[in-house]
Amino acid sequence: MTTGATDGPAPRRRGRPSRTAKAAGPDARSRILQAARAEFAARGYDRTSVRGIARAADVDAALVHHYFGTKDEVFAAAVELSFEPALVLPEILGGPAEDLGERLARYFIGVWENPVSRGPLLAILRSALTHEAAANVLRGFVLRRLLERIAADLDVPDPTLRAELAASHMIGIAVLRYVVRAEPLASADPERIVAMVAPTLQRYLADR
Amino acid sequence: MTTGATDGPAPRRRGRPSRTAKAAGPDARSRILQAARAEFAARGYDRTSVRGIARAADVDAALVHHYFGTKDEVFAAAVELSFEPALVLPEILGGPAEDLGERLARYFIGVWENPVSRGPLLAILRSALTHEAAANVLRGFVLRRLLERIAADLDVPDPTLRAELAASHMIGIAVLRYVVRAEPLASADPERIVAMVAPTLQRYLADR
The missing domain is CATH 1.10.357.10 (Tetracycline Repressor, domain 2)
Structure with missing residues (x-):
């Protein structure tokens, strides 16, 4: 597992994640999607955040934005x-x-x-x-x-x-x-x- | 309009309302139903109460119970x-x-x-x-x-x-x-x- 602070301030810009992004890799995208589906299911649309999804998938929020864009787009993909x-x-x-x-x-x-x-x-x-x-x-x-x-x-x-x-x-x-x-x-x-x-x-x- | 305190403690028993019940009469039942429908529409099921419906219909809560029974039964009727x-x-x-x-x-x-x-x-x-x-x-x-x-x-x-x-x-x-x-x-x-x-x-x- 690569390292990187998940609870510190994360870059808010969209686009390519930094080299410190956690656990980027071939199945990171699928892991994010599974986590997103579980988060939306457990908390509903309103109380689910990209940060929460990133935490559940054990990746940086920037990686979620990189693969999917906004929260709405993650929701659609989920x-x-x-x-x-x-x-x-x-x-x-x-x-x-x-x-x-x-x-x-x-x-x-x-x-x-x-x-x-x-x-x-x-x-x-x-x-x-x-x-x-x-x-x-x-x-x-x-x-x-x-x-x-x-x-x-x-x-x-x-x-x-x-x-x-x-x-x-x-x-x-x-x-x-x-x-x-x-x-x-x-x-x-x-x-x-x-x-x-x-x-x-x-x-x-x-x-x- | 007959009188009666709406904000004081109301009898909680079901059944025939007391003589002090407000505005009982041929159209009280229909007024309660209209009020119930409006309350459930505005607040949703969870935050609507028989007391709130009674207040909106300008009758005693006992009269709501008398005509309809429980909150669920008012909901069904609405x-x-x-x-x-x-x-x-x-x-x-x-x-x-x-x-x-x-x-x-x-x-x-x-x-x-x-x-x-x-x-x-x-x-x-x-x-x-x-x-x-x-x-x-x-x-x-x-x-x-x-x-x-x-x-x-x-x-x-x-x-x-x-x-x-x-x-x-x-x-x-x-x-x-x-x-x-x-x-x-x-x-x-x-x-x-x-x-x-x-x-x-x-x-x-x-x-x-």
Whole structure:
């Protein structure tokens, strides 16, 4: 481990971190992201700071700024970490057109069923509903990137509106199933939900 | 106006209010409900009290307890005030079966488009997502009453699950349109949303 004071005054400028930055290296970026997700999940958007994330990841705050920029950009990256859009979306969007709704429903439910991503996602949802800044990030970075990536592949009129309607359904299911825990939805088998919801997503995303 | 100290100690027992209760009368109940809705909207679930509601309605706290019981029950009644289920549901459920989805979508969007009910509904949604007690009320009183009232009229398998799936879609639209304000959904004409969403609700609620 390289050394460097974490509790002393850290350089506030953005850009390339100094040579004293702690633990920079190939997996520092991923460690920062994991720490950011955990911090946002535990404290919510409002009470999470870049300094706190740096401390949790055992790096200098300058390194967080170097890799991600502002707190909002770290937040966006931490949300995307759960959805892994670069990894998963090409596969989902590249499959047979007639099963697109089913693949998207299974992907979304799978992310929420995974205990590693569920906690952070709940924190993000709560933050977005109670803090304007977090709502801005969700709207500006996450939804735009995720939904416009999906919309770009659709061959329907108003693809972004349709992608939003599909997303709204999945968000609402997350609210009722995982937050409000309304029965029988909260205890329903995930595959049963996928089977019920897939035709809805398919209609929005593929039915002209 | 009848008189009575509002800031002195009020009887804590539930039941019939004493003769000194302020402003009891045919519209006291409705005034309490309006005040409750405004208080929950302005302060959120956590920081609203029966005493505060009574003060805002200019009645004794005992009268609030008399009409509604606990704070949770006032909360449930305040939520229901926006949806007016007793007034509206018979009409929606009694119409032609093939347009049920469209009537429900228009009703729900209409409640959210109405500025009088939107603020309180947003507060309720935020409270339910951040406070376990408010989520319990939403689950226990509101959803059960509203959704099971709808489910009871459906001639499909698993009517409550289907009513929840329909409700989840409308809740998700509320989140993306009114809270996150994702475009183009946030600016879309309400009737356009109704036209897009109605077939989805119809499938859940009527398609065996």
